[in-house]
Amino acid sequence: MRLQAYSIRSLGLDDFSLVEPVLEAVPRELFAVPRIDKGYRAFVAGMSRMPWAMPYVCLEGGNAAAVCFLNVPQPKHLSAFLVALLARPSEAGLPLALYIRHAFWSYPLHRLFTHVPALPDSEPYRDALLGVGFKREGVLAAHVTTEGGPRDAMVVGLLRDEFMSWCATNEPSLQLP
Amino acid sequence: MTLQAVTPASWPEVQGLDQTRQWSPNLGGAPPQRDGSSSFGPAMLIRENRTAMAVGILENSEMAGYPGVAVVLIWVDSSLARAGLALEAFAMYVENVFASGARLVHLEVLEFNRPVHRMMARIGVREQARMREHVYAAGRFWDVLVYAFDHQQFKQMSSRYAHNLPGGGKPPAALGGRRKPPSPQ
Numbered sequence: 001m002r003l004q005a006y007s008i009r010s011l012g013l014d015d016f017s018l019v020e021p022v023l024e025a026v027p028r029e030l031f032a033v034p035r036i037d038k039g040y041r042a043f044v045a046g047m048s049r050m051p052w053a054m055p056y057v058c059l060e061g062g063n064a065a066a067v068c069f070l071n072v073p074q075p076k077h078l079s080a081f082l083v084a085l086l087a088r089p090s091e092a093g094l095p096l097a098l099y100i101r102h103a104f105w106s107y108p109l110h111r112l113f114t115h116v117p118a119l120p121d122s123e124p125y126r127d128a129l130l131g132v133g134f135k136r137e138g139v140l141a142a143h144v145t146t147e148g149g150p151r152d153a154m155v156v157g158l159l160r161d162e163f164m165s166w167c168a169t170n171e172p173s174l175q176l177p
Numbered sequence: 178m179t180l181q182a183v184t185p186a187s188w189p190e191v192q193g194l195d196q197t198r199q200w201s202p203n204l205g206g207a208p209p210q211r212d213g214s215s216s217f218g219p220a221m222l223i224r225e226n227r228t229a230m231a232v233g234i235l236e237n238s239e240m241a242g243y244p245g246v247a248v249v250l251i252w253v254d255s256s257l258a259r260a261g262l263a264l265e266a267f268a269m270y271v272e273n274v275f276a277s278g279a280r281l282v283h284l285e286v287l288e289f290n291r292p293v294h295r296m297m298a299r300i301g302v303r304e305q306a307r308m309r310e311h312v313y314a315a316g317r318f319w320d321v322l323v324y325a326f327d328h329q330q331f332k333q334m335s336s337r338y339a340h341n342l343p344g345g346g347k348p349p350a351a352l353g354g355r356r357k358p359p360s361p362q
Binding site: 071076077078079110111113115135137138139140141142143144145150155157159 | 240241242243244245246280281283304305306307308309310311312313318323325327
């Protein structure tokens, strides 16, 4: 699957060196990513066993622009928690949209959602998500623990129909048949 | 009303409640699995003292990615429980969850579960988020409303209603109580 300079593919056990720059770029308070090869392999192996987890790397040329996967606690609800690790969040709109399109194309998901901690480092993440059609759904007060004390987390969600509308307006090539 | 920790001996009663619960859309059905263990104290049966019957269940788990945040589930069979029992049981259980180390209590409630929304409104807890069309139950997708509060907020809320709770103005002396479960027939 390609879009302009971007493409996506499944994350492999041997991709640590490819995705390491992305993992290093993610603020530690945003997501606790294994940052050594052994931990990464265990992480990806665990992901691969989870239903609909879809661990993927988004590539820009030969470089990783994003690592994304889903957490679907109960498939019957067709609602998946999106984890998107972005090398440069302010430029991540297209690779993110490519992954989201592939998630809706691959599975009968009704909705994606995620949480964004209210931290200065996470503002570009929030903007990237809102930029591909996610809507604000509220704030989880004081849920995030940081060295500076508790912080809020914003809840954002995206329904399948909303993403299709976003595609029609912004990136028609991503529309589903 | 007595809260009694779920143990292997009480699984038949838990399964009986789950049989009813799976036809109730309030929680999107019964949980896919249960072993009686929870992150902040055990799951507990709600037992009516008058009849000694288990009429509901309370359980908790740590919210994924949020250390110290306890997701609490309450389910009461309204055909068996008297009015007000759910609030009493909830207050006792939440006190125990905080005592077991939780930093926050977090509840996710389906939009049409009006008894729980009324309960939250009564104790002064407002929704923090509305996750749109988040759960599939009873043939369609429903919004889920999120509530959360810390121990300090809970103490302020419960002090307003302490006179309605077991023990009056005193905190719950014990969970599980001295009542023995009914003997097998």
